[in-house]
Amino acid sequence: MNQPILTEATEPMLAATGLACFRGDRLLFENLDLGVAAGQALQVRGPNGCGKTTLLRILCCLTTPEEGTISWYGRTVGSRDPDYLRDLRYVGHADGVKLALTPRENLRVAMALDTRVEEAALESALADVALEDFMDVPCQTLSAGQRRRVGLARLVLGGPRLWLLDEPFTSLDAAGGDIVRGLIEGHLQRGGCAVLTSHQPIRIDAARSTSIDLAT
Amino acid sequence: MNDRAQNHSLGHAFLVLLKRDLLLAVRNRGELANPLLFYFIVATLFPLGVTSDPQTLATMAAGVLWIAALLATLLSLDNLFRSDFDDGSLELIMLSPYPSTVLVLAKVLAHWLVTGLPLLLATPLLAVLMAVPDDARGTLWLTLALGTPVLSLVGAIGVALTVGLRRGGALLSLLILPLYVPVLIFGANAVGASAAGLPVTGQLYMLSAFLILALSLAPLATAAALRISID
Numbered sequence: 022m023n024q025p026i027l028t029e030a031t032e033p034m035l036a037a038t039g040l041a042c043f044r045g046d047r048l049l050f051e052n053l054d055l056g057v058a059a060g061q062a063l064q065v066r067g068p069n070g071c072g073k074t075t076l077l078r079i080l081c082c083l084t085t086p087e088e089g090t091i092s093w094y095g096r097t098v099g100s101r102d103p104d105y106l107r108d109l110r111y112v113g114h115a116d117g118v119k120l121a122l123t124p125r126e127n128l129r130v131a132m133a134l135d136t137r138v139e140e141a142a143l144e145s146a147l148a149d150v151a152l153e154d155f156m157d158v159p160c161q162t163l164s165a166g167q168r169r170r171v172g173l174a175r176l177v178l179g180g181p182r183l184w185l186l187d188e189p190f191t192s193l194d195a196a197g198g199d200i201v202r203g204l205i206e207g208h209l210q211r212g213g214c215a216v217l218t219s220h221q222p223i224r225i226d227a228a229r230s231t232s233i234d235l236a237t
Numbered sequence: 238m239n240d241r242a243q244n245h246s247l248g249h250a251f252l253v254l255l256k257r258d259l260l261l262a263v264r265n266r267g268e269l270a271n272p273l274l275f276y277f278i279v280a281t282l283f284p285l286g287v288t289s290d291p292q293t294l295a296t297m298a299a300g301v302l303w304i305a306a307l308l309a310t311l312l313s314l315d316n317l318f319r320s321d322f323d324d325g326s327l328e329l330i331m332l333s334p335y336p337s338t339v340l341v342l343a344k345v346l347a348h349w350l351v352t353g354l355p356l357l358l359a360t361p362l363l364a365v366l367m368a369v370p371d372d373a374r375g376t377l378w379l380t381l382a383l384g385t386p387v388l389s390l391v392g393a394i395g396v397a398l399t400v401g402l403r404r405g406g407a408l409l410s411l412l413i414l415p416l417y418v419p420v421l422i423f424g425a426n427a428v429g430a431s432a433a434g435l436p437v438t439g440q441l442y443m444l445s446a447f448l449i450l451a452l453s454l455a456p457l458a459t460a461a462a463l464r465i466s467i468d
Contacts, residue, residue: 081332084468103334111332115325121264122257133253134333134340137246172325 032095033058034214035080035183040089042075049075050235053089057183062205062215062225067235073218074114076235077185080216081111093183107135110181112189116172120161124152124171127160128178136179146174150200165192176204184208186217247335251343254330258347268316272309272352273359279305280363291368298367299377299428306356306381307417310388311410313352317344317393318400318463327400331467337460345393345456353385369428376431376441380424383444390455391416397462420447 033056041051049072057063065073078084080091082101091098098105118127124147132138147156150170160168169192176184184205190198202224205215209229217223223230262269283301284294321327321344330340360381364374395413399405427440 083328083331101337106332106334109332111328113325113328115323115328117325117329119257119261119320119324119326121261126257126260130253130257131329133250134329134335137249 035091035093035216036095037080037091038089040076040079040091041087042072042079042084043087044072044075051088053235055233057214057216057231059212059214060209060229062209062217062223062230064223064230064232065216065218065235066232071235073235074187077111077113077187077216077218081109081185082106083111108181109183109185110135110176110179111185111187112172112176113187114191116169118160118168118171120168121159123157123159124163124174125156127171128174131175132178135181138178142178146177147171149177149204150174151196166194166197169193170197170200173201173204176208182213184213184215184217186215188218188220190219190221190223247339250333250335251339254340254343255347258344259350262347262351269351272313273355275312276305276309276356276359277363279308280367284366294368295370295432296429298364298369299373299432300425302360302363302367302369302377303381303384303421303425303428306360306385307388307414307421309356310352310385310392311413313348314389314392314396314409314413315406317348317396319396322400322466327463327467331463337463338456341393341397341459341463342456345389345459348393349386349389353389356385357381370432372434373428373432376437377428379441380427380444383441383448384420384424387420387444387447387451388417390451391420393459394455394462397459397466399466400463401466420444423447 036054036056038054039051040053040055042049053076055063065076067073075084079086082091082098082105085100093105093108117131118124119130122130125143128143128147129140132143144153144156147153150173152167152170152174155163155167160171163171173189176186186205189201189205193201205217205223206225206229208215209225280302283297287297288294318327321330330344331337333340357378360378361374364377369377392413395409395416396405398412399409402408423440423443427437427444430440431437
């Protein structure tokens with residue numbers, strides 16, 4: 022498992038070149054290049070409204086950039102490329118959790134949209150985010166932090182190699198933050214890569230993380 | 238993954254999404270009953286407001302029931318993508334590696350099952366209330382059975398286009414009602430013709446053609462519109 026990190030570390034898994042994006046008439050960024058190697062996390066920083074979320078949405082093909090291309094393992098990604106979409110997992114601001122459904126049902130639906138997973142895997146993923154006691158209660162009775170964890174439980178299922186996380190630590194308590202940090206570190210150790218936005222310092226091993234500031 | 242396994246998972250995704258929407262409808266029962274109650278109330282307003290004379294009622298019954306069904310569908314359409322848009326589920330659906338047209342179809346099918354189908358089941362009762370002639374009742378039911386799925390499918394395009402707007406309701410009606418006109422014309426006309434003892438196969442074929450056209454093209458347009466809305 023650790024082998025690929027050594028060989029691929031120099032070659033970025035995910036690379037973007039010359040990205041430019043407008044919101045209305047306002048230029049958010051242009052000529053933006055970035056690369057993330059296997060086993061690395063890229064933190065996107067910058068003040069509110071500088072385009073962090075937009076950048077993440079561009080990377081997962083939800084938003085089309087004005088200019089620029091994204092490549093995955095050296096291959097340019099087209100719009101809604103199924104192979105690329107299968108390799109990535111995006112957890113946005115809104116975590117896609119239905120309040121009328123239980124965490125188990127939410128996760129089952131979210132995973133079915135991607136790949137087939139066993140029921141036991143769903144349970145262990147929910148246990149990974151410390152929700153084992155809340156699997157079968159409606160999400161409307163859960164706190165914001167617990168709902169956030171339901172959304173984050175998708176990360177560990179199906180083995181996606183690229184995680185795109187938009188403010189993964191919002192509304193999480195200290196223990197929840199540690200869980201997510203642990204998940205990210207485990208993912209990087211397995212040779213995956215991650216792009217995340219966060220206002221707080223993410224406290225991930227410096228050798229494994231780089232950052233990019235959109236304000237400069 | 239080979240093709241068969243992939244088709245299998247696509248079918249699985251379709252069923253899981255369909256089941257989710259039905260489950261959500263059952264858990265929000267209040268909203269489930271709204272279109273049906275609306276259909277009942279609009280249809281009963283006509284005998285009260287216009288006339289209770291069975292002969293006069295019979296001449297306009299088909300049109301009234303069709304328009305009531307059409308408005309009831311329109312009323313329920315906003316729910317189709319709104320809550321998914323608000324809570325981020327729509328992004329998950331659009332990020333699925335499976336074709337979004339198929340996933341959209343699952344959502345539209347669920348919408349029809351919780352709105353179109355109940356309207357269809359209530360129609361025989363309202364047909365008696367509106368004094369629809371015996372011979373025309375079967376035709377009325379058949380036209381609605383062919384027509385209500387078209388209303389859901391075509392409506393989905395409009396909802397997908399307006400879901401990104403805060404107050405898309407009025408715009409949705411303006412976009413969608415003109416597209417409902419052909420279905421209304423052939424549906425109501427068939428009932429009239431059948432009451433007069435004329436053959437209605439032509440109208441039924443036409444409605445079937447609308448259904449097939451909507452079934453094959455509307456999900457494509459809906460998926461494309463959703464992509465624009467979440468951009």
